[in-house]
Amino acid sequence: MSDQAMNDTGILAYGAYVPITRLQRGAIHAANGWFAGGLRGLAKGEKAIANWDEDPITMAVEAARDCLDGFDRAAIEQVTLASTTLPYADRQNAGVVKEALNLPDAVGAMDVAGSQRAGTASLIALLKGAGERPALHLAAERTTPTPASEREMNAGDAASALLIGRGRPVARLLGTHSVTMDFVDHFREAGQSRDYDWEARWVRDEGFAAIMIPAIAEALKGFGRSGADITHFIAPIAVKGVPEMLAKKLGIAPEAIADTLKDRLGHAGAAQPTLMLADVLGRAKPGELVLVTSFGQGCDVLLFEVTEAIATLRPRLGVAGWLARRVESTNYMKYLFHRGLLCLDRGMRAEHDSKTALTALWRNRKAVLGLVGGRCTRTGTVQFPKTEVSVNPNDHAIRTQEDYPLAEVPASVMTFTADSLTYSPDPPNCYGNIEFVGGGRMMAEFTDFAPDELEVGKELRMMFRIKSLDENRHFRRYFWKAAPAF
């Protein structure tokens, strides 16, 4: 490899996350068809929906774990999280991700929001600023579309992760191009969940066609390429026929149009371009050209060339892997309840106050957000949480423990129950004692489990989730839960 190739800028690794539950669009239409019969045409396939305990932060963490498999987390220089549905307006969302990934404190972090282009805009920024140490690019979306809307049919929840840097990328950056103009096809006010859409035909003709086509054409010209050179055309647009229309006008072969994941996942908003990119990288071959575009108050265009390094990157779950982890659901009512769109009588047990002492959270942030336990340097005893005095009954050694991260350590079920009494947004509340391989135990909540799936000895994988929502103060507690291993 030449010195030049060794210094290429691009994508070093990729990852994704798709929630396990796939809501059937037919079930949505079965509930809403009486009111919005016009959506019958969209009532096909399924969409990925985040559980009640997932949000863009937790989904981004999972995508990052997928992406960082085999990479040194300590080398990361920067974490960027792009989303239009970030849970916090003022508490750095990427900072929570940083803690969950147990990255060193000496790392930069940035949230990027405000447009469907948040994902590509931040990606361009990281690529242009690529330095010696890699940067982690994350994008995630968990929207709450208005019931019986077209958006409700089209939207899906997911996250993508890209490790950006110099060296031996799996996809080398060939160029970027952006145009920005305040074309308001839809909007959503800060703090609101409802999007307001203008007429689809106008958006198609004056937006997708009149803005994207010239921007992409200009970009290709600048890159010294033509539409015919493109192997994978990423047009993250949920409107039927638009990717095909764009490809045709740009001279891109129809077979180059990348899967929009519409039938199996839905449109993940600002995360959609990078999610589709991660999906393409899961099957792309060296030498192929990947054209990434996005649309939102203008257009971003990025061109990548897949390199030989793709063959040596350790296989990861990626979009295809997470899509295969799937539980079908027709429970539209449950979906509505989890999005806060349906008010159910939750009973008095739901009144329990989840106020968090921020002082205690700060002191215990490694345990709470990073699932970092302790390992006694004298006896090797592993425990969670780390404490001053070791739990080892043969040696209650004092202040001998070093940090011992448990988030990536496999565990198994020791005891379990499916509790119908405790309030849970997803009853029954399943929890039990679990044991980590190599030692360490805790009582954990089980998530993504069917109650009859639980058994002693069942293998587990820890996942970063919302533990509880403090509805009085609008604070969310995050912690780790145990999901079935896969």
Next chain:
Amino acid sequence: MATGIRDKVAILGMGCARFGERWDKDEDQLMLEAYEEAMADAGIETSQIDAAWLGAAFDAQNIGPSGIPLAMALRLNDIGVTKVENYCASGTESFRGAVYAVASGACDIALAMGAEKLKDTGYGGLPVRTRGTTHDMIGITGSAPGNFAQIASAYRAQHGVSREDLKRAIAHVSVKSHANGSKNPKAHLRNEVTIEQVMAAPMIAEPLGLFDCCGVSDGAACAIVTTPEIARALGKTDIVTIKALQVATSNGWELQGSGWNGSYFHTTRVAAAKAYKDAGITDPRAQLSLIEVHDCFSITELVTMEDLHISREGDGWRDVLGGFFDADGQIPCQIDGGLKCFGHPIGASGLRMIYENYLQLLGRAGPRQRKDNPVFALSHNLGGMPNQNVSAIAIVGLADA
């Protein structure tokens, strides 16, 4: 060198309020109900009480903090009153305070009161409460049935017991307690139930159905203790003494360490071994006359039979199904109905168990009186959850036993 508590302290009098949904009573009224009975039994005046301990677990639902509510309810004579809280073992903990005070020689007569007013929450079961700022970020709040149900999953896995066999065995526990409770005028639940009813009841926390869970009740129980010498001087002839009093508290080994398999109560095993040593009991299966255990859930009672070293490990379910612990069995367990049917006003339960054992030893238990003369009666009062708990054991017997 400590010589243990055996025969150093006698019970001068005991009382117990009627347990149940006491909609018309505040906690101070329930305490008075238990106190009046105990005082009549003891035959003393309020001014003779030197110190008092109050066991109560749920501040928010009833009287609030400190020993003051007990002092006010009984108009105690400006004596020292200590409030203790040790989860569901708070009742035995209050008893321990009073017994230790007398044993130390610091007091002639001490009072222990356990009380709880649970039926002011607005819902069934125990109130949801915090376990501290840090725990709430990394621990599980869950529910009591959810915590104890887990014992069943591990017990089945450890001993290869089928779900059906275990479900039937724990159902037998509840059927037996309902039969016993029906004979007890102070019991919360006095209806008999069939095994079919128990098996078909709605699931609360897998595999515990409604009838696998004890009643949550209002109530109070009271003990007045003194030295055997003072008891005799006050005219008592049948003297019931404390043979053993042990409390074991989890230090985190079960929850965080390694070695515990989730199917038993480590602390109960520790407390039981110490208590038997104190009482001079070498073969509990042969020597215990009757037992009152912390049957918050049917599965808890079942595994406790093993943890008390009465049934062999893994065989408790067979003993249960064989009727060994029935009212007419070799060692009746919960002859008064237990937590299951007498009811479970948290802070009062440990004292209620001792109350029943005291009545049985003196032949004062009425229609539910154990026919053979009891010698040693054990009570086991457990607080917390399987992986983190307080296990308290009190063995009482006749002074000359």
